[in-house]
């Protein structure tokens with residue numbers, strides 16, 4: 001006879017006591033049904049303000065133009081607050097924002113969600129730590145994305161810590177699921193992907209830090225361009241100092257493709273490789 005201890009028995013949910021959300025979860029696989037009420041919570045209010053502030057930063061720094069770029073935050077297991085389509089990031093107001101579920105179905109907000117939300121959703125589905133994503137077109141980083149060149153590593157410590165190895169995804173038509181999926185080979189080991197012939201996407205645990213990552217990427221690409229104009233070779237961080245940076249990055253919980261290699265961070269110092277327009281494998285310099 002099967003004997004179930006009192007403790008174990010109390011841990012087993014009985015049908016009558018199952019929360020409604022759990023029942024809905026069963027109907028939708030492992031994902032609970034999206035709850036539109038998360039759009040109006042105090043946390044949502046704070047996040048909406050943060051998204052608007054970040055949108056204005058992106059525009060002021062010329063990382064976006066026209067209605068370009070998009071920002072999102074995963075506020076629940078199946079709820080993502082995001083920017084609408086056809087609104088300049090400079091003009092964003094909290095009431096313009098939208099909420100979608102992880103399938104891209106809009107569940108709140110009067111404006112239509114950005115057509116590029118699928119890109120954000122693919123990242124959230126595959127990277128549990130990712131809570132926020134920023135997609136923009138920063139000019140110097142996008143210059144790399146249209147040439148297929150990867151920025152070299154081990155030149156400036158801040159870039160190694162907050163970005164590190166960058167990947168380039170192949171071009172696809174923006175707004176399509178095929179476009180969204182181009183980043184999948186890279187999302188586990190990178191927090192930044194250059195989107196072939198398009199721009200960049202960065203993700204993090206907050207909207208603000210995702211935008212900081214875009215800033216670090218863009219400034220780094222800009223500095224590299226300026227340094228090349230000086231005509232002298234770019235010097236690199238000494239190889240022996242690489243492990244210090246990698247150890248610090250690991251402590252901060254940031255992803256880096258080099259953790260799965262020798263961990264020294266020293267590989268590829270100064271060697272730039274052409275990524276090629278349609279490369280699908282993780283790209284390193």
Ligand SMILES: [Zn+2]
Pocket residue numbers: 068069116135136137174198199
């Ligand atoms: Zn775009």
